[in-house]
Structures are given as C-alpha cells and as structure tokens.
Amino acid sequence: MTWLTNDELMKMEFGSLGKNVLLSSKASYYNTKNIYLGDNTRIDDFCIISAGEGGIRLGRNVHISALSSVVGQAPIEFGDFSGISNKVALFSSTDDFIKGMTNPTVPDRFRRVKHLPVTLGKHAVVGSNSVLLPGSELAEGASVGALSVVRGKLEPWSVYLGNPAKRIMSRSRKILDIEQELLLSEQVEI
Secondary structure, eight states, X not given: OOBOOHHXXXXXXXXXXXXXXXXXXXXXXXXXXXXXXXXXXXXXXXXXXXXXXXXXXXXXXOEEOTTOEEXXXXXXXXXXXXXXXXXOEEESEEEOTTTSBOSTTSOGGGBOEEXXXXXXXXXXXXXXXXXXXXXXXXXXXXXXXXXXXXXXXXXXTEEEETTTTEEEEEOOTXXXXXXXXXHHHHHHHO
C-alpha cells in the first residue's frame, strides 16, 4: 500500500488530523474539511470517504478496510477501536425508492432523500460486504457478521448476522481489558 505523506495530508485540510494517520493514496476523500481523523486511523486502498454537512468523525485506532464506502449528508461517527472490513457500504443518506425519483442527476425537488446519523460505538466492528443504512447505531462492542444489512439500533456487546441483521449471541467484554493493556503499553513506550 502507498500511504499519503504528512505533507500531502496537511494539504488536504482535514477538519482535524491525529497522529500516526495512514491514508491510502489510492482512496478518494471528498469534503475533507468535514472529516475528522483521530490518532492511529487507517484507511486502505480504493475506499470512498465522502463527508456531507454532518461530517465524518473517526476516533483513535479506527480502520476502514479496502473497497469500503462511507458516504452521506448526516453525521457519521466511528468510536475508538472500531472498524469496517472489506467492501462495507455505510450510508447516512439514501434516496426513497418508492415515493421519489432517484440519483443525483435529478433535481432535489423531485427526489425524497432520507438523512439520518450513523454511529459505530467504541469497539464496534462490521464484517465484509455488509451494508449500514441511515439511522444505524451500533452500540459499544456490537459486532456485525459478513453479508449483513443493518438498520436501526444494535445492542452493546452483541453479535449480529443476516438480512436484516439479528442478534445471535453475546460478545466478550474482555476486549476492554485488552484495550487497557494497550493504552498502558503506549504510556510506557513514551
């Protein structure tokens, strides 16, 4: 992977730019003034990151894997240590396919677009080829299996799977202990 240099990152004028940020030079970034990147953020090849008025906020240690898209007008937020796998599509805006015309070539007065925030809580993860629709809210530690479709609120420390995504089991909270170990090790290394 080829990462953007610090000079290239600074020229892009992000809303904020944390330390140790790795952004692929092969990904596309739109409306960067509304994109806020935390420490240790990584965005891989061929992603589309397109912030609307609501902005996109990535906490620390967030990973967006190759071929994913994160787009929409409403706010999108990734909590610390959250991430999405390859080919995940995350939308905070979508056309109404029933009552309005669709696609951006049609004037807004003929379209009905739904805009709702999307939130991934701390330690939330989404498996490959999943779709998160406007209004999706993954609580802390929520995990979504591959090929799932999410709409609405997911419970904390739970695993979801399917279309529509349904809770299938609990997820271990020991991840929080591992997080503390990582944070302590970072303090020692300084």
